[in-house]
Amino acid sequence: xxxxxxxxxxxxxxxxxxxxxxxxxxxxxxxxxxxxxxxxxxxxxxxxxxxxxxxxxxxxxxx
Amino acid sequence: xxxxxxxxxxxxxxxxxxxxxxxxxxxxxxxxxxxxxxxxxxxxxxxxxxxxxxxxxxxxxxx
Numbered sequence: 001x002x003x004x005x006x007x008x009x010x011x012x013x014x015x016x017x018x019x020x021x022x023x024x025x026x027x028x029x030x031x032x033x034x035x036x037x038x039x040x041x042x043x044x045x046x047x048x049x050x051x052x053x054x055x056x057x058x059x060x061x062x063x
Numbered sequence: 064x065x066x067x068x069x070x071x072x073x074x075x076x077x078x079x080x081x082x083x084x085x086x087x088x089x090x091x092x093x094x095x096x097x098x099x100x101x102x103x104x105x106x107x108x109x110x111x112x113x114x115x116x117x118x119x120x121x122x123x124x125x126x
Contacts, residue, residue, distance in 0.1 A: 023114065024114040051087040051088075053084065
């Protein structure tokens, strides 16, 4: 499967925010909802810094 | 593999912009570079409207 883990970067560290996301949809200025196959959707604030599909990794940076 | 096709949406139509992207990196305000496994990277202008990893589909919307 092609889920990606979503990380949030702050102070040069990348912290796992959401495991195995399947869908990311913008819901406002620098605000997104992340959906997974299981579990509740979660809102994240920040800018996308990297989408790495081979690495299964999406990185947001806090404003 | 987990490449996604990148579409650009304008006037309610989604047009294929880049086939089998593996990496998308912001390079400016609403500007991104798309990389694939093969072929040249390409710059795209617009806002991300949808990241659908299961559907292998990333949609941008023109400003």
